[in-house]
């Protein structure tokens with residue numbers, strides 16, 4: 001892994017942050033995190049010019065690193081405060097996880113795909129990020145470590161998995177794209193003080209499918 005982060009990378013990253021702002025991302029802490037994390041290091045064949053375009057990109061095993069706008073928007077909607085316990089479903093490249101850690105979260109990240117799991121578990125700590133890594137079906141959540149202040153799903157679900165709602169704290173927030181296998185609507189589910197659930201909708205996105213028992217199977 002090449003950790004070099006030179007002036008060119010930093011310049012490209014500043015441009016990316018400006019692009020995200022112009023697309024409506026307002027959360028300064030999220031923008032600062034994206035401005036700090038060397039996204040090009042997450043690309044295997046470091047095509048640096050690609051790393052700082054606002055585009056999704058293949059990371060192998062048929063999976064993608066989410067588009068920076070999508071990472072920014074989900075992070076903004078998740079409203080992470082320092083010290084919060086956050087569950088991420090779909091570790092993938094680890095980029096979204098790095099953003100959550102820059103926001104001060106204590107992160108539990110779970111990945112279904114063994115090759116990606118191993119690669120990301122090796123790579124993130126070398127970059128200084130030490131979440132708790134799990135291999136398995138995140139559509140069931142992580143009951144042994146619940147409850148979570150925040151849960152973020154980074155793959156498209158056919159519906160909102162019941163176990164994830166059950167594993168939220170009171171006041172907890174779940175951000176999840178839900179829909180068919182082409183496009184999904186971004187949902188923000190909040191568990192209210194009385195235990196009831198509120199749902200807000202934030203437009204269409206396109207994710208790879210959430211697999212597993214509460215996903216597409």
Ligand code: SAH
Nearest residue numbers: 065090092093096112138139154210211212
């Ligand atoms: N957050 C990632 C996005 C990766 S794409 C990033 O920043 O790069 C979505 C990931 O979800 C893929 O790696 C896919 O393997 C994983 N995934 C799909 N279904 C899953 C499940 N049921 N449990 C855990 N991970 C899952």
